[in-house]
Amino acid sequence: MDKLIEIKTIEEFDKIRTGKTIIMFTADWCPDCMFVKPFIGDIVSANPEFKFYLVNRDNLLDLCKDLDVLGIPSFIAYEDSEEIGRFVSKLRKTKDEIQAFIDGLK
Numbered sequence: 001m002d003k004l005i006e007i008k009t010i011e012e013f014d015k016i017r018t019g020k021t022i023i024m025f026t027a028d029w030c031p032d033c034m035f036v037k038p039f040i041g042d043i044v045s046a047n048p049e050f051k052f053y054l055v056n057r058d059n060l061l062d063l064c065k066d067l068d069v070l071g072i073p074s075f076i077a078y079e080d081s082e083e084i085g086r087f088v089s090k091l092r093k094t095k096d097e098i099q100a101f102i103d104g105l106k
Contacts, residue, residue, distance in 0.1 A: 002067040003044040004054035010063055013055070017078040020050045020051045022102065025064060025088075027057050033073045039095040047102050050077070077105050 004024060007013050013023075020046040024072030025041070044052045057064045057072055067076065075098065078084060087093065087101040 003041045005051045006054045006056065007106070008059065010060065013060070013063060016051070016053055017081045019080065020105075021053065021078045022047075022050045023053045023055055023076050023078070025055045025057050025069045025072050025076070027072055029058075030072050032090075035092055036073050040098075043095065043098055043102070046099070049106075050102070075101060077102075 005016075007016060007023070024036075026036075040052075043094055044050075055063065057069065064070070069076070069088055071088060074088040075086065075093075076088070077085040085101065085105045087098065
């Protein structure tokens with residue numbers, strides 16, 4: 001997940017949602033989140049029109065509650081602060097499923 005920039009505060013979250021942005025919600029203890037780790041860099045590289053960020057839900061639990069992100073890993077896409085799509089569930093996500101979500105945003 002080296003290609004994702006971690007958001008550590010709500011203030012950062014408010015500032016980064018400019019242009020096309022995708023935020024991945026994760027946690028260090030989450031096995032389904034670790035499943036995504038080997039290929040998330042490929043997804044970031046394949047979609048240069050988006051900026052990719054990461055939120056550790058354990059560090060920003062109130063934000064996750066406000067956004068109704070209860071399952072992880074989950075993804076929310078924004079365009080200039082407006083939500084344009086979400087892939088939010090508690091189920092494991094494959095590379096193809098994540099890419100299909102992003103393709104649906106284009």
